[in-house]
Amino acid sequence: MEDLFYLEEQFTTEEKLIKESVRRFVDEALLPHIASNFEKAEFPLTLIEKVAALGLFGMTLPTDYGGANTNYVAYGLACQELERGDSGLRSFVSVQSSLCMYPIFAYGSEEQKQRFLPKMATGEIIGCFGLTEPDAGSDPSSMTTRATKVQGGWRLNGAKMWITNATIASLAIIWAKDENEIIQGFIVEKKFPGFKALEIKHKLSLRASITGEIALENCFVPEENRLVQTKNGLGAALGCLTKARYGIAWGAMGAAMACYDIALQYAKERLQFGRPIASFQLIQKDLANMFNEIVKMQMLNLQLGRLMDADRASYVMVSLAKMNACKEALKIARMARNILGANGISLEYHVIRHMNNLESVFTYEGTDNMHHLIIGKHITGISSFK
Ligand code: TGC
Numbered sequence: 001m002e003d004l005f006y007l008e009e010q011f012t013t014e015e016k017l018i019k020e021s022v023r024r025f026v027d028e029a030l031l032p033h034i035a036s037n038f039e040k041a042e043f044p045l046t047l048i049e050k051v052a053a054l055g056l057f058g059m060t061l062p063t064d065y066g067g068a069n070t071n072y073v074a075y076g077l078a079c080q081e082l083e084r085g086d087s088g089l090r091s092f093v094s095v096q097s098s099l100c101m102y103p104i105f106a107y108g109s110e111e112q113k114q115r116f117l118p119k120m121a122t123g124e125i126i127g128c129f130g131l132t133e134p135d136a137g138s139d140p141s142s143m144t145t146r147a148t149k150v151q152g153g154w155r156l157n158g159a160k161m162w163i164t165n166a167t168i169a170s171l172a173i174i175w176a177k178d179e180n181e182i183i184q185g186f187i188v189e190k191k192f193p194g195f196k197a198l199e200i201k202h203k204l205s206l207r208a209s210i211t212g213e214i215a216l217e218n219c220f221v222p223e224e225n226r227l228v229q230t231k232n233g234l235g236a237a238l239g240c241l242t243k244a245r246y247g248i249a250w251g252a253m254g255a256a257m258a259c260y261d262i263a264l265q266y267a268k269e270r271l272q273f274g275r276p277i278a279s280f281q282l283i284q285k286d287l288a289n290m291f292n293e294i295v296k297m298q299m300l301n302l303q304l305g306r307l308m309d310a311d312r313a314s315y316v317m318v319s320l321a322k323m324n325a326c327k328e329a330l331k332i333a334r335m336a337r338n339i340l341g342a343n344g345i346s347l348e349y350h351v352i353r354h355m356n357n358l359e360s361v362f363t364y365e366g367t368d369n370m371h372h373l374i375i376g377k378h379i380t381g382i383s384s385f386k
């Protein structure tokens with residue numbers, strides 16, 4: 001889409017290079033096949049190696065651990081370009097990077113970092129993140145998964161629900177309550193007896209992404225797999241969400257940009273009443289509104305990224321950006337769907353896929369309501385949760 005406000009000038013050469021290389025990869029390797037992946041409800045597993053080669057797993061982490069040591073603006077741009085392709089691929093990268101590699105980096109021991117992070121950066125080890133439970137979604141502090149101290153480690157019992165990558169992951173970052181009701185994080189390896197993952201079928205959103213449930217039945221986790229720095233309970237898990245929500249703000253904007261571009265081109269080419277539908281005032285109003293919201297998102301996300309890089313961003317800022325991007329991207333996808341008429345419901349035109357995906361993106365990593373309430377608590381100083 002047109003860069004009306006010369007925002008491109010705000011990016012460094014490295015940031016532009018990363019954006020362009022991810023864009024090329026998505027155009028060449030993802031877009032030609034994604035409609036079929038979505039239809040068949042399959043994640044494009046062959047892309048994992050290519051995503052790793054681009055350095056997109058744990059890209060903000062130090063090179064010592066296999067990261068690319070990039071800044072957060074570059075990570076945001078990568079998420080934007082991945083989700084311009086499909087929210088499922090961006091989800092995959094978010095989960096691996098922000099929800100699995102980040103907690104090991106931030107809360108793990110040196111031994112854990114050396115053992116897991118370099119192999120996660122190459123995609124040799126895939127991770128998943130288990131916070132949500134069948135009866136604990138928006139309120140993760142009500143989780144019932146238990147971690148009981150036993151000789152040499154911990155016994156985990158419980159269930160996790162709606163877990164991205166669950167069935168292809170060889171490790172899961174599992175959050176569980178100990179005997180003192182403190183939420184702790186554990187690196188649970190697939191090979192540990194008592195760990196089971198099952199795919200959730202029949203999704204009409206994020207079909208090109210794997211989602212599953214996890215059962216933990218007397219699953220023994222050795223002490224060396226406990227994340228040692230997660231003593232601040234739920235705050236540690238929420239800290240991971242902040243990193244992932246940041247990427248989602250950029251990602252949802254990427255999906256919105258794709259929908260806008262498709263709708264604009266379609267409106268110029270589609271003739272009705274002897275004229276391109278782009279000539280009708282009501283269509284122009286929709287296109288102008290879509291463009292307007294994308295420009296606002298771009299500026300907000302960029303400023304947030306610069307604050308992340310200066311270590312000045314708060315989780316409230318991230319909530320606002322995630323809330324804004326998901327809400328507006330979903331509206332933009334629906335407007336684009338309308339502009340395409342009947343073609344808007346066909347996978348061939350991509351818009352309905354983005355629209356359906358964004359329904360999940362709007363809900364996961366904190367629902368729209370939750371982000372309103374996080375911001376509401378910040379503004380008023382009053383928590384609506386307690
Ligand atoms: P509250 O009292 O507000 O906070 C507890 C402590 O945590 C701190 N905190 C945060 N820290 C870092 N980042 C954040 N985002 C934080 N939010 C809160 C807070 O300062 C406090 O610290 P302290 O030291 O004062 O104790 O806790 P609460 O229980 O009232 O929390 C409510 C709420 C709404 C904030 C929280 O529970 C929430 O965010 N709920 C939504 C749950 C959620 O987002 N789940 C996501 C699951 S993972 C997922 O969806 C992955 S999708 C994967 C994909 O991309 O495919």
Ligand code: FAD
Binds near residue numbers: 130131139165
């Ligand atoms: P609920 O919490 O039951 O909410 C239902 C409705 O009630 C929502 O509209 C909500 O906003 C509203 N509501 C709840 N409480 C309040 C309140 N206090 N005030 C006002 N409204 C309220 N989780 C993981 O841990 N790891 C993953 O990898 C993961 N991947 C996911 C992938 C997909 C495709 C999806 C759809 C979800 C995934 N999730 C994951 C789970 C996701 O984080 C939760 O679905 C989300 O946090 C909402 O929880 P819930 O579905 O239980 O809804």
